[in-house]
Amino acid sequence: MASSSSCDATAVPFTLLGALLTAGPAAWPACVGGSRAFLRDYAQRGTNALLWAGLLSVTWVLLVRVAALLRLWALGSRIPGPHALLADPGLAAVLRTGGDITGFLSKLHSSYGPVVRLWVGPSQLLVSVKDPTLVREVLTKAEDKLPLTGRTYNLACGRLGLFVSSFEKVCISMQRNHVKSTRESLKIFLNEKHTIGGGQNSFKTIDAVMNRIDSIMSKDFLDSRSFSQHMAFNIIGATLFGDAFFNWSDAVTYEELLMMVAKDGCFWASYAVCPFWKPSYRRYRTLCAKLKMLTEGIIRKSRDQNSSLSTWVLGEMMTGHCLHGAAEGPLSSDEEICGNIMGLMLHGISTSANLIGNILTRLILFPKLQDQLRAEIVAACNESSELEVDDVLRMRFLLATVCESARLLPAGPLLQRCSLKHDLTLGLGITVPAGAILVVPLHLVQMDASVWGNDAGQFNPHRFLKKDIDLGDILAAPKGSNGMNLSTECAKTDSFLPFGSGSRACVGQKFMTLAISMLIASLLRIYEVQPHPSLSKEMDTEVDSSHFHHLPNPKIILTKRRI
Numbered sequence: 001m002a003s004s005s006s007c008d009a010t011a012v013p014f015t016l017l018g019a020l021l022t023a024g025p026a027a028w029p030a031c032v033g034g035s036r037a038f039l040r041d042y043a044q045r046g047t048n049a050l051l052w053a054g055l056l057s058v059t060w061v062l063l064v065r066v067a068a069l070l071r072l073w074a075l076g077s078r079i080p081g082p083h084a085l086l087a088d089p090g091l092a093a094v095l096r097t098g099g100d101i102t103g104f105l106s107k108l109h110s111s112y113g114p115v116v117r118l119w120v121g122p123s124q125l126l127v128s129v130k131d132p133t134l135v136r137e138v139l140t141k142a143e144d145k146l147p148l149t150g151r152t153y154n155l156a157c158g159r160l161g162l163f164v165s166s167f168e169k170v171c172i173s174m175q176r177n178h179v180k181s182t183r184e185s186l187k188i189f190l191n192e193k194h195t196i197g198g199g200q201n202s203f204k205t206i207d208a209v210m211n212r213i214d215s216i217m218s219k220d221f222l223d224s225r226s227f228s229q230h231m232a233f234n235i236i237g238a239t240l241f242g243d244a245f246f247n248w249s250d251a252v253t254y255e256e257l258l259m260m261v262a263k264d265g266c267f268w269a270s271y272a273v274c275p276f277w278k279p280s281y282r283r284y285r286t287l288c289a290k291l292k293m294l295t296e297g298i299i300r301k302s303r304d305q306n307s308s309l310s311t312w313v314l315g316e317m318m319t320g321h322c323l324h325g326a327a328e329g330p331l332s333s334d335e336e337i338c339g340n341i342m343g344l345m346l347h348g349i350s351t352s353a354n355l356i357g358n359i360l361t362r363l364i365l366f367p368k369l370q371d372q373l374r375a376e377i378v379a380a381c382n383e384s385s386e387l388e389v390d391d392v393l394r395m396r397f398l399l400a401t402v403c404e405s406a407r408l409l410p411a412g413p414l415l416q417r418c419s420l421k422h423d424l425t426l427g428l429g430i431t432v433p434a435g436a437i438l439v440v441p442l443h444l445v446q447m448d449a450s451v452w453g454n455d456a457g458q459f460n461p462h463r464f465l466k467k468d469i470d471l472g473d474i475l476a477a478p479k480g481s482n483g484m485n486l487s488t489e490c491a492k493t494d495s496f497l498p499f500g501s502g503s504r505a506c507v508g509q510k511f512m513t514l515a516i517s518m519l520i521a522s523l524l525r526i527y528e529v530q531p532h533p534s535l536s537k538e539m540d541t542e543v544d545s546s547h548f549h550h551l552p553n554p555k556i557i558l559t560k561r562r563i
């Protein structure tokens, strides 16, 4: 007869706790017929418990996802837009064929108003905003960018604080304030570049670039795209690395590598898992590694020569120390500094080259423009003296030409934002759910006839000289300085966004507008920009803005003027 005192199987379950509560390990064999049976049973129950816990957590995650999806659908469907349920077929076709996204969004805005939603997929909502007031609101309130943006820069440049998709995400490794202070110190550094040297020869970089033109012109013509890219490369390189950049033997290789890496970055970053098995991907990674090595080399050279880079980099390192304390070490590690500099070179060169090329093409399309600019340049500075920033700030028609070129051909068709964590409440009672992609179609905003007038599509720098737009504001110049137009009626300033706006706006806006103006002034002072004779047929027909797109990369000739 079994002893009921030592083993009442119905009273105490076969759990570890149950066994302990009965008589302890010594009693197990008698009670259940051996420790193996007990352990088997214990493992079975443990496994079941784990499976249940797993199942419950997966169900919970799925429920949260489904709830978020339902919320996205519910809030999304309140925004005006076409009735596509899962993904808009029109948008899918445009994205697949790389077609005209601006034209597509333009049709939708004319049917649905200034805010339009579109389903990119069942869980991806795209909201396009065109109204200037709402655009400002979007760009100020939404601080995140698409994760793809951050991935593209991370893939090419490694760890970096600038260009991240979300300020929140970087907080894991560095503080949000640190990212913001890095941006701020970079902006100050860039803007100070115009004032370094006081009243003397204040833009050494451009002079150095100009000195190279004769050697470049040894070929019989220049193609405007590579010339613009080369100019942009030199301006940004010399600004970031100082004099060390001008006698750097690897500069040519560096420029080539930058362009190769910039070309494919977005494509490779679009893979959710990096396709390391593909030889072309491995080649891309090798290029990035070489680029990084060269960047480290020029940073070292620049630091050793104590040239311009060191002021910003040293400032960065100091900020890192101050914020985080010596125990944690500087957060602006060498790796991050190198990543940031690679990112700036990649972004700055492509955008600036686009604008320079755009202006050069205008110069050959409109010979009268060149004459007008030259007259202003000659009047603003003494023929024998060096050009200075203050001279350029007086050349309002030149500044207006740079702005008008940026208005008509911005660096990209869309500004993009998203608010990854929080819903965004905009005027007109519109709520954009968290995670939705927000886009601002720049061509539509910057060529809106209701803001810019019926000639919005035409090239007319004079519009920037009227009192309803503030050039001083665009150049972020202190009010009252340099004779800028200081009208407070700047409705158009809200619709002029080639450098974006809000906390993710371009920190190079003032610097690059002035640098490009300085470059064009220096160029036109000495050279006449002419189209290559082979272009004469295309130029014979009447020229207007639409013509511009047929000349994406015109051949140009620079002829030295007789002074």
Ligand code: HEM
Pocket (backbone or CB within 6 Å): 139, 145, 162, 163, 164, 236, 344, 347, 348, 349, 351, 352, 355, 411, 415, 416, 497, 498, 499, 500, 501, 502, 503, 504, 505, 506, 507, 508, 509, 512
């Ligand atoms: C003509 C030349 C340039 C153009 C047209 C341009 C345009 C832009 C645009 C459209 C943005 C995004 C703004 C937004 O989303 O609101 C941007 C961001 C930025 N740009 Fe530029 N840019 C130029 C040159 C430069 C240069 C020379 C630098 C620095 C050397 C620079 C540094 C930055 C930085 C740090 C950001 C912020 C990125 C972020 O927060 O994600 N840019 N730029």
